[in-house]
Amino acid sequence: MRRLVKGLLLLVLAWGIVAWVGARSLIVNAPLASADAIVVMSGSSTYVERTQKAAEFYHQGRAPLVVLTNDDTRGGWSSAQQRNPYFVERARDELIKQGVPVEKIRMAPGIASSTHDESMLLKDYVAQQRFRSILVVTSAYHSRRALRSLRQSFAGTNVTVGLEPVPAGSQTALWWLRSEGWRSVGGEYVKLLYYWLRYG
Helix, strand or coil: CHHHHHHHHHHHHHHHHHHHHHHHHCCCCECCCCCCEEEECCCHHHHHHHHHHHHHHHHCCCCCCEEECCCCCECCCECCCCECCEHHHHHHHHHHHCCCCHHHEEECCCCCCCHHHHHHHHHHHHHHHCCCEEEEECEHHHHHHHHHHHHHHHCCCCCEEEECCECCHHHHCCHHHCHHHHHHHHHHHHHHHHHHHHHC
16 A cells, blocks of 8 residues: 555656646747837737736837737627627737837737737738837747747748747646646647648
């Protein structure tokens, strides 16, 4: 019995280490001190954490503009607006709430139905605006796939792409104890495999 308990404890410890490493491996960054614009990648329910980080960078003077992309997804009911606003609208409102002037907020045209589509959309928008650099903000567990997709899309454009994710915090260690953790970490590995097979 004692050996069984000891074995189970070792198994749990080993899994905890593997799970932590697995989560941490998804998180990357490409620091950029300043840029022509801060780009908030669309992410529906994660818009609050992403826009708050973008507003923080704006107030630090990292870039003079904040650009939003649109995933064409609606959020919950707004009693004030008497409708279900799009998440891109909620992201804009959150930026304004965080003190970013409305005239400093731009919306890239087009619908981003995937991270790859979003990267291509941003490539076209950045070319139109003649930006030389962008600082991208996304969620921690999305950062590796996002940076890979952005670098593929912007290859050969002479545009510098920086990326700084929202910190994952304590979520990294015990993500496997929550269903949301399995969606964000486990699901991200599935998406990474798909992207690798489809886009190389």
